[in-house]
Amino acid sequence: MSALLDQKYAKLFFLLDSDGDGVIAEDDFELMAERVVIAFGEQDTARGEEYAQRMARYGRALRAAADTDGDGRIDEGEFGRALLRVSDDFDTLVGPLYEAGFSLADRDGDGLVDKRDFGTFMVAVGVPEDAAGAAFDALADQGGRLSRAALMAAAAEYYRGAGPSATSGHLLFGAL
Template identity: 35%
Template sequence: MRTEAAQRIELVFSLFDANGNGVLDSEDFDLMADRVVKAAAASDDDAKAAIRAAFRRYWKTLATELDANGDGVISVEEFRPFVLDPERFGPTVTEFAEALSVLGDPDGDGLIERPLFVDLMTAIGFEEPNIHSLFDAFEPDAEDRVTVTAWAVGIKDYYAPDKAGIPGDRLVTVPTA
């Protein structure tokens, strides 16, 4: 596993611990889904339902694969190796990536405008300078939009254990001026 991938996963764990109790539990994924849906007020009900389902699947996959003792929580030590295993976690990441990127395209034109991208990523918990750096890495068009596809691929790459130098690395490191 590359150092960059490990750093990305540590950050994801800290963000998904939405209730701040140091472990992941079902409440975290409900809280995160609520925040993201609230940020996507203009998106349609199907897109909102899809992201809620993706968060539920994310939790269900973790709980099924990692909660061997049945205590209803996942520690960071349990989380690290599993999330970076594309064979075990890939379909969950794909569903999440597609649901989140489509949520960012309420008008269905295949493009995501920067303000909504920032709102959604802020709802997840990323820092605003890092969000703008990521958006810029996706090479927005002249109207400051990125494609749904570029964002979905970027999310999937974020979870790839063998990738470095990807746009998602900008979410971990503070961009320099």
């Protein structure tokens, strides 16, 4: 795996280990989804349920790819190798989670997210507020708004881009 992917996946591992116990398990995906849904006040709504379901699906795909000994826990080494494989199916296994996340942050449904709502999302997944702000500034348009297409392009690059990037997708969760 490339050094850049290693760095990006290490940051994702740190974030996805929501309870901070050093391994990723089903409860981490549940906890992260719960934090995001609560941050937007979308408990018991269709959008909140959609996000939770897509997070669960992402978690199942990772476990299927990673959990070689079947104990339900993914350590950092297993995670990197599994995420590389899952990212091959970005459009079906990863993209839908980010689509659902964007829909939560795009409160008025106009296809654009502002810095404040982007920050709310990122802080809920464990990114420090200043890092979230810097990420937004790197990814947003001149008018200070992030489009759905720009978010999806950044996410795809974050998961799959192995080399130096033309865009700022590697900064999605803050500086590496």
